[in-house]
Amino acid sequence: MTDVNDDVRDAAPAGRELLRVEGVTKSFPGVRALDGVDLSLRAGEVHVLLGENGAGKSTLIKMLSGAHRPDAGRILVADSPTDGPTGGPTGGPPHGPGGRSAPAPTAAPGTPPATLHEVHIRTAQDAERLGIATIHQEFNLVPRLTVAENIFLGRPPRTALRLIDKKAMRARAAELLRRVRLDVSPDTPVAELGIARLQMVEIAKALSLRARVLIMDEPTAVLTSEEVETLFGIVRELRADGVGIIFITHHLEEIGALGDRVTVLRDGRSVAEVPAGTDEDELIRLMVGRDIAEQYPRQRPDEPGAPLLRVRGLTRHGPNGTPVFEDVGFEVRAGEVVGLAGLVGAGRTEVARSVFGVDRYDAGTVEVDGQVLAPGDVRAAMRAGLGLVPEDRKGQGLVLDASLQDNLTLARLDRDTRGGLVDRRGQRRAAAEVAARLKVRMSGLGQHARTLSGGNQQKVVIGKWLLADTRLLILDEPTRGIDVGAKVEIYRLVNELTAAGRAVLMISSDLPEVLGMSDRVLVMAQGRLAGELSGDEATQDAVMELAVRPADGAPGPHGTAPHGHGTAPHGHGTAPHTTTNESAKEGSDVR
Amino acid sequence: MSADVKTGAAAEAVGTTPPDDGLGPWFTRAVLKNGPLGGLIALVVVMAILSGDFLNGQNLLNVGVQASVTAVLAFGVTFVIVSAGIDLSVGSVAALSATVVAWAATDAGLPVWAAVLLGLALGAAAGLVSGALVAYGKLPAFIATLAMLSVGRGLALVITGGTPIPFPASVSKLGDTLGGWLPVPVLVMIAMGLVAALVLNRTYAGRAMFAIGGNEEAARLSGIDVKRRKLVIYAMSGLFAAVAGIVLAARLTSAQPQAAVGYELDAIAAVVIGGASLSGGSGKASGTLIGALILAVLRNGLNLLSVSAFWQQVATGLVIALAVLLDTLRRRSAR
Numbered sequence: 001m002t003d004v005n006d007d008v009r010d011a012a013p014a015g016r017e018l019l020r021v022e023g024v025t026k027s028f029p030g031v032r033a034l035d036g037v038d039l040s041l042r043a044g045e046v047h048v049l050l051g052e053n054g055a056g057k058s059t060l061i062k063m064l065s066g067a068h069r070p071d072a073g074r075i076l077v078a079d080s081p082t083d084g085p086t087g088g089p090t091g092g093p094p095h096g097p098g099g100r101s102a103p104a105p106t107a108a109p110g111t112p113p114a115t116l117h118e119v120h121i122r123t124a125q126d127a128e129r130l131g132i133a134t135i136h137q138e139f140n141l142v143p144r145l146t147v148a149e150n151i152f153l154g155r156p157p158r159t160a161l162r163l164i165d166k167k168a169m170r171a172r173a174a175e176l177l178r179r180v181r182l183d184v185s186p187d188t189p190v191a192e193l194g195i196a197r198l199q200m201v202e203i204a205k206a207l208s209l210r211a212r213v214l215i216m217d218e219p220t221a222v223l224t225s226e227e228v229e230t231l232f233g234i235v236r237e238l239r240a241d242g243v244g245i246i247f248i249t250h251h252l253e254e255i256g257a258l259g260d261r262v263t264v265l266r267d268g269r270s271v272a273e274v275p276a277g278t279d280e281d282e283l284i285r286l287m288v289g290r291d292i293a294e295q296y297p298r299q300r301p302d303e304p305g306a307p308l309l310r311v312r313g314l315t316r317h318g319p320n321g322t323p324v325f326e327d328v329g330f331e332v333r334a335g336e337v338v339g340l341a342g343l344v345g346a347g348r349t350e351v352a353r354s355v356f357g358v359d360r361y362d363a364g365t366v367e368v369d370g371q372v373l374a375p376g377d378v379r380a381a382m383r384a385g386l387g388l389v390p391e392d393r394k395g396q397g398l399v400l401d402a403s404l405q406d407n408l409t410l411a412r413l414d415r416d417t418r419g420g421l422v423d424r425r426g427q428r429r430a431a432a433e434v435a436a437r438l439k440v441r442m443s444g445l446g447q448h449a450r451t452l453s454g455g456n457q458q459k460v461v462i463g464k465w466l467l468a469d470t471r472l473l474i475l476d477e478p479t480r481g482i483d484v485g486a487k488v489e490i491y492r493l494v495n496e497l498t499a500a501g502r503a504v505l506m507i508s509s510d511l512p513e514v515l516g517m518s519d520r521v522l523v524m525a526q527g528r529l530a531g532e533l534s535g536d537e538a539t540q541d542a543v544m545e546l547a548v549r550p551a552d553g554a555p556g557p558h559g560t561a562p563h564g565h566g567t568a569p570h571g572h573g574t575a576p577h578t579t580t581n582e583s584a585k586e587g588s589d590v591r
Numbered sequence: 592m593s594a595d596v597k598t599g600a601a602a603e604a605v606g607t608t609p610p611d612d613g614l615g616p617w618f619t620r621a622v623l624k625n626g627p628l629g630g631l632i633a634l635v636v637v638m639a640i641l642s643g644d645f646l647n648g649q650n651l652l653n654v655g656v657q658a659s660v661t662a663v664l665a666f667g668v669t670f671v672i673v674s675a676g677i678d679l680s681v682g683s684v685a686a687l688s689a690t691v692v693a694w695a696a697t698d699a700g701l702p703v704w705a706a707v708l709l710g711l712a713l714g715a716a717a718g719l720v721s722g723a724l725v726a727y728g729k730l731p732a733f734i735a736t737l738a739m740l741s742v743g744r745g746l747a748l749v750i751t752g753g754t755p756i757p758f759p760a761s762v763s764k765l766g767d768t769l770g771g772w773l774p775v776p777v778l779v780m781i782a783m784g785l786v787a788a789l790v791l792n793r794t795y796a797g798r799a800m801f802a803i804g805g806n807e808e809a810a811r812l813s814g815i816d817v818k819r820r821k822l823v824i825y826a827m828s829g830l831f832a833a834v835a836g837i838v839l840a841a842r843l844t845s846a847q848p849q850a851a852v853g854y855e856l857d858a859i860a861a862v863v864i865g866g867a868s869l870s871g872g873s874g875k876a877s878g879t880l881i882g883a884l885i886l887a888v889l890r891n892g893l894n895l896l897s898v899s900a901f902w903q904q905v906a907t908g909l910v911i912a913l914a915v916l917l918d919t920l921r922r923r924s925a926r
Binding site: 356358379382395396397398399400401402406410411413414417420422424464468 | 793808872
């Protein structure tokens with residue numbers, strides 16, 4: 001792979017500068033989000049933007065895509081290139097006379113090379129006309145429309161009569177889908193696609209705009225390793241075509257595999273621009289401004305305590321009779337961290353939801369301290385001391401437009417109520433205490449959860465369960481999309497919890513994390529518990545071997561998916577409550 | 592081209608700081624700064640300037656009386672809207688409760704206190720049914736309460752046979768004044784407003800409303816029994832509607848099956864003018880009161896100015912749109 005990589009890199013064009021950001025500054029009330037950021041992007045380059053959450057990456061790319069405007073500093077873009085894939089019949093959206101020149105240079109270039117001009121990107125359309133396309137983490141696709149309709153949304157090919165030329169649209173969409181190696185019909189409704197394919201559709205859409213600059217915001221966060229390889233292949237092809245790519249990722253190993261240069265942002269400043277070959281420790285140091293002594297600071301207990309949670313024969317069938325999970329049994333002891341690993345659709349999240357009483361199950365029991373829990377009853381599970389930090393932080397963990405105080409105290413509302421009245425003062429005190437303990441970076445307890453960075457949001461969700469005196473905390477993908485610094489803080493918290501005799505069941509698709517933090521690792525495959533590994537036995541190979549082993553000779557969907565296909569191995573026995581997207585999101589465990 | 596640049600700059604200004612010019616009259620600015628209360632004050636000042644009779648104490652009490660029924664209905668609807676639902680049935684439920692009180696006290700010969708309790712219970716029960724349809728029947732709140740709107744109105748017509756029933760005299764005192772000047776409906780409005788504020792801010796029921804309206808799934812995963820809560824929320828809305836219906840009938844001294852037609856829309860407008868979001872998770876009792884007062888001041892003032900009832904409807908619509916528009920602007924600028 002590395003050889004191919006190098007070949008491509010050598011073949012890439014020498015690299016005219018396409019885009020330059022100079023001293024860009026942006027403040028929001030109370031926060032300086034960007035403070036003199038510089039960035040330069042060449043044609044045929046993958047430029048990685050690295051930084052902790054809250055470092056300013058999002059603000060910067062929002063500026064390039066027309067959502068924010070800088071308070072100070074300049075954005076410069078190269079003239080319409082002579083060699084670049086811009087212009088052309090579909091390059092410009094339908095617009096009124098003169099529209100095409102709207103974002104054209106408004107200031108004569110001074111010092112920079114004559115090919116760069118200052119631009120003001122005021123709207124998404126401005127960015128589009130300049131050839132800047134952005135693939136956000138949240139996709140901009142209309143679920144009920146087809147792939148082709150989404151690709152050409154707002155600017156469909158027209159016939160002479162100004163009617164939509166469906167034939168041309170379909171043909172062009174098919175061509176673009178071939179380029180991103182996506183094997184679906186242009187007529188497929190987007191709602192039927194998994195998250196990996198959605199991303200490919202977004203890329204196809206960007207290609208249809210003949211983008212010269214492609215910004216990708218954490219595109220690999222939700223992909224399996226196979227899908228990541230496909231994505232990398234496409235990105236390398238684009239690079240060879242002379243497209244400049246700004247690539248945001250939290251996975252340091254991807255930088256060496258794909259990147260050319262790295263710009264590191266910290267606290268709104270661009271602190272360094274280094275080659276992609278820079279070693280990971282150095283990158284982390286640049287990113288957090290200090291050395292992170294240990295990435296996984298797990299302190300294993302000398303010997304685990306009494307069993308807290310015991311699950312026996314837990315089984316749940318999907319609507320068509322196929323098991324979502326079957327005969328799952330395990331126990332978690334006080335003071336332990338038990339990891340739950342497995343592939344996409346293996347049923348990990350579904351088991352966690354059933355244990356916590358969110359979903360019902362068809363057979364089996366869940367016991368806490370020897371007491372059998374009523375199935376499908378969240379409140380009973382909470383009374384017994386369980387807590388769940390769900391995988392979808394924003395959708396299920398937080399009330400985004402409520403204050404941090406309300407979020408932190410939500411799970412203890414019952415206990416703070418006397419005679420129907422809530423002890424708001426007591427809640428404030430408790431929330432302040434836990435926020436300080438978790439070092440939540442906030443302007444005050446009245447701040448809305450929406451405005452926190454991902455890491456701080458996750459601390460609030462965990463804090464909610466600390467305030468509810470949870471004894472067994474189920475963490476579902478606790479550090480997904482969270483920066484290195486906040487990750488370590490969360491791991492430390494896990495240590496604190498278990499040192500105090502509580503227990504943690506951790507579902508994670510980040511294998512190094514599972515291995516680094518768990519005392520024991522349970523591996524699920526196709527809805528069954530495929531095996532259990534002690535902390536010493538658990539290696540990446542051992543876990544993967546269990547995760548891909550077909551159960552009872554049943555045809556294994558995993559590993560048989562066509563290579564380079566962009567196919568998420570989802571949809572096998574997926575629970576009814578789990579959308580295709582959710583199960584596909586689980587897919588990065590193979591890494 | 593340069594025009595393009597300028598609009599961009601103006602939009603930016605609106606987006607980040609309150610504009611200090613260009614957005615027109617001081618009325619607009621008052622609202623931008625102070626929200627619904629600023630709007631109410633500005634409206635009062637405008638009416639006082641245009642009509643000499645407006646600021647008269649008796650007239651102001653009249654405004655209070657005119658606002659009272661809408662406000663009490665709207666307090667109940669606030670609960671529902673905060674929890675991201677909607678209740679279209681409150682006008683009908685108000686009329687139904689009032690007719691049941693009148694029927695029970697006259698035709699059925701129940702003691703008046705029992706008749707009133709029955710009316711209140713019926714209001715709550717109607718809400719409970721709507722809530723059950725929403726929570727357990729999984730009907731959209733719009734449909735469930737639209738059905739209740741029709742059923743409630745129909746039952747009121749059935750009970751009365753289509754003609755008004757005289758309201759018991761002792762209850763009709765609720766429509767009178769204390770000491771010859773202080774209207775009881777205003778007192779009821781204030782009392783129900785305080786209850787609504789207490790419920791929203793200090794009770795489990797209220798905090799659960801905000802959590803459910805903000806993110807139902809997160810609320811459920813945090814141990815809030817969402818289905819049961821919805822029953823309570825719609826039942827409370829029905830209860831408030833019953834109180835409003837009794838106050839209205841007391842003012843009219845008869846229970847009329849066709850009373851309060853369309854009041855649900857005034858109630859929703861009052862809640863929204865008061866700053867609540869129809870997508871749930873936000874809302875205040877004080878805002879709702881202000882919203883109801885804005886509607887009442889507008890109608891009263893336009894009456895004093897002899898504006899035709901037809902044009903009054905147009906004006907009311909414009910004020911609703913303007914109020915919510917300005918509130919949206921204000922929030923964006925506060926960010």
